[in-house]
Amino acid sequence: MEKSDYSFEIKPRQTFSINLKELLDYKELFYYFTWRDIKVKYRQTFLGVLWAMLQPLMMMTIFTLFIGRSFGIPSDQMSYPVFAYSGLILWFVFASGLSNAGNSMITNAQMIKKIYFPRLIIPLSSILVSVFDFAVAFLPFIPMLLYFDQPVSLMAALWCWPAGILLTMVGSFGPGCLLAALNIKYRDFRYVIPFLIQVLLFVTPVIYPMTIVPGKWLQYILALNPMYGAITVFRLPMTPVSPDATLLLISVVSSMVWLIIGLGYFRKTESYFADLA
Amino acid sequence: MKSILEIQGLSKKFRISHETAPYLNIRDAMLNMFKRERTTREDFWALKDVSFEVRPGESMGIIGRNGAGKSTLLKILSKITPPTSGRILGRGRIASLLEVGTGFHPELTGRENIYLNGSILGMKKREMDSRFDEIVAFAGTEKFLDTPLKHYSSGMQLRLAFAVAAFLEPEILVIDEVLAVGDAEFQRKCLGKMEDVSRSGRTILFVSHNMAAITRLCSRAIQLDAGKIVSSGTSSEVAQHYLNHNDQALAGFAGVTTMPRDTTKPIRKIELLCNGNIMGTMHMDCSMEIRVHFHADEPLDAPVLGVIIKDSQQVPLLGINNKHYTGALVTQPVSKGYISVLIKHLPLFDGHYSLDFYFGNAFKDIEVLHDACRFAVEPVAFSVSGEMPDKGLNKFFIKDVTWSLKSDAT
Numbered sequence: 001m002e003k004s005d006y007s008f009e010i011k012p013r014q015t016f017s018i019n020l021k022e023l024l025d026y027k028e029l030f031y032y033f034t035w036r037d038i039k040v041k042y043r044q045t046f047l048g049v050l051w052a053m054l055q056p057l058m059m060m061t062i063f064t065l066f067i068g069r070s071f072g073i074p075s076d077q078m079s080y081p082v083f084a085y086s087g088l089i090l091w092f093v094f095a096s097g098l099s100n101a102g103n104s105m106i107t108n109a110q111m112i113k114k115i116y117f118p119r120l121i122i123p124l125s126s127i128l129v130s131v132f133d134f135a136v137a138f139l140p141f142i143p144m145l146l147y148f149d150q151p152v153s154l155m156a157a158l159w160c161w162p163a164g165i166l167l168t169m170v171g172s173f174g175p176g177c178l179l180a181a182l183n184i185k186y187r188d189f190r191y192v193i194p195f196l197i198q199v200l201l202f203v204t205p206v207i208y209p210m211t212i213v214p215g216k217w218l219q220y221i222l223a224l225n226p227m228y229g230a231i232t233v234f235r236l237p238m239t240p241v242s243p244d245a246t247l248l249l250i251s252v253v254s255s256m257v258w259l260i261i262g263l264g265y266f267r268k269t270e271s272y273f274a275d276l277a
Numbered sequence: 278m279k280s281i282l283e284i285q286g287l288s289k290k291f292r293i294s295h296e297t298a299p300y301l302n303i304r305d306a307m308l309n310m311f312k313r314e315r316t317t318r319e320d321f322w323a324l325k326d327v328s329f330e331v332r333p334g335e336s337m338g339i340i341g342r343n344g345a346g347k348s349t350l351l352k353i354l355s356k357i358t359p360p361t362s363g364r365i366l367g368r369g370r371i372a373s374l375l376e377v378g379t380g381f382h383p384e385l386t387g388r389e390n391i392y393l394n395g396s397i398l399g400m401k402k403r404e405m406d407s408r409f410d411e412i413v414a415f416a417g418t419e420k421f422l423d424t425p426l427k428h429y430s431s432g433m434q435l436r437l438a439f440a441v442a443a444f445l446e447p448e449i450l451v452i453d454e455v456l457a458v459g460d461a462e463f464q465r466k467c468l469g470k471m472e473d474v475s476r477s478g479r480t481i482l483f484v485s486h487n488m489a490a491i492t493r494l495c496s497r498a499i500q501l502d503a504g505k506i507v508s509s510g511t512s513s514e515v516a517q518h519y520l521n522h523n524d525q526a527l528a529g530f531a532g533v534t535t536m537p538r539d540t541t542k543p544i545r546k547i548e549l550l551c552n553g554n555i556m557g558t559m560h561m562d563c564s565m566e567i568r569v570h571f572h573a574d575e576p577l578d579a580p581v582l583g584v585i586i587k588d589s590q591q592v593p594l595l596g597i598n599n600k601h602y603t604g605a606l607v608t609q610p611v612s613k614g615y616i617s618v619l620i621k622h623l624p625l626f627d628g629h630y631s632l633d634f635y636f637g638n639a640f641k642d643i644e645v646l647h648d649a650c651r652f653a654v655e656p657v658a659f660s661v662s663g664e665m666p667d668k669g670l671n672k673f674f675i676k677d678v679t680w681s682l683k684s685d686a687t
Contacts, residue, residue, distance in 0.1 A: 011365075
């Protein structure tokens, strides 16, 4: 049989593979999905993308006034607003990325039932939309550093900031995929996701530093959270306090484990999404 | 010549668990772990050992009643769902249109939606750029390119959606009959475009209930019934077989059709009554009542029933819903009961007819049944003269016509 470029074979569910080549074939669609979600998100809003920076700015103000001032929560020897804002902008990427990726299969169910494309590009583009918001929210961060006289090690920032956002993406993508796949089978997860995010905010060192957590073991458990590592790495250039390497390692490894579990479960179940959606 | 598409022993099994929603909740899953007897599960073969080949440039029709496995076959061909066994070998670019306008977003403009939809259908940006003007001209929506889609009329949305799909250029095109929606003029345009596609040497797989469209578009056809191929050959042979076969099914029809137990679909039973008696045979001018029993998961605040009566060639004769008449049928949400449609003087000639049902809530279709049931009409003279109008000229008869002659007295 002469094999043309476009010959294909449809068989019962293949063995597990990420099939990177196919993902690359669909990169244009991936781009369109991301572009669509960004456009739609801020359509018919007066402030538009400004919302992406307004939300963390307002949260930062509230936390600075009520938590930082009133309770005198330490902030790893950083200025508290900078401490809170740097945590919050990453937290928003994680929270909206996880929530949108987790619900993405349900939101796009109509499309899944009618047309084929690698399903993975849907949660992937959800995460990327959150990263776009991050880019906007990052803009006031630089003037903020100047305003609060926050010393920054520029050399460290060059690799720590990208590493922080990368860890956030990985940390939200793995669990996001897992939730997306579970959500399509068990709709309970629609209610679990907002609850989960709320709980995670309290156990993530966004508005308080890990150092105020009493007990080594509790710290180990909290470090299982992928966001601990992401936020800590992101803050490295701005704080003289060096973080606990073990905790950091736990968090990064946990992030990878979630990625493998999430991707694995997603790939394993995706061929039946159309039957369940 | 090598075939462009080989379908070899294709089967698809669904597992139906009775009285549970298609998606589960954790509570059920956990309860099931402890239950010794799990929810009754039944294997259901939507397709069983289906094999056929399609040659390049050939257009193949796929016909069959509801639940015959047509949609499952299309979904497997489109890679939306995997087969349980068997395989498909293809030798060309394949595109499938199970609906037009997949992924259209109301907040995006016409221009943006063209690109998004084209990309979803598998077109590259380069291809879209080069065909953009043609697509817009075909849709006739030049003036509204930068208007959000939500401000388009539904007709305009449909035209735009079809225009994008019409400029797909795969070697193999898989089309579902849902494309043949819209007004008559638009249907003609769609069929015309599909004829162009097939003349240009591309391969088409076309699923339809419309025998006229199948015979016009397709050279060959297969008929599916209960997941198996029951006839194959030239499209007119198969269409004839389909119609004859249905006549046989009709012989035993006693006026009640009970739907298979699929709890996700609300329509449970359809009854036909001729002058108040449940029967499968009407007669001309009788009082025909159609009762559609339903049981919906959630209460419906504005149930809508649409009925289409089609003749034996599957040509629609009448399409009505309660919104055309009384509007709302209920003042309180209802989840269970039956809707009755009473046609006091059935204006159909003798022959065989079938019914399509569109059951929904307000503007949303919940269940669509094609050829849900068939009935025969027996000839009865409706007028004192006893003579009948020519059936070749008339689709309906009108009983209430007064003839008179006034002579001009000189």
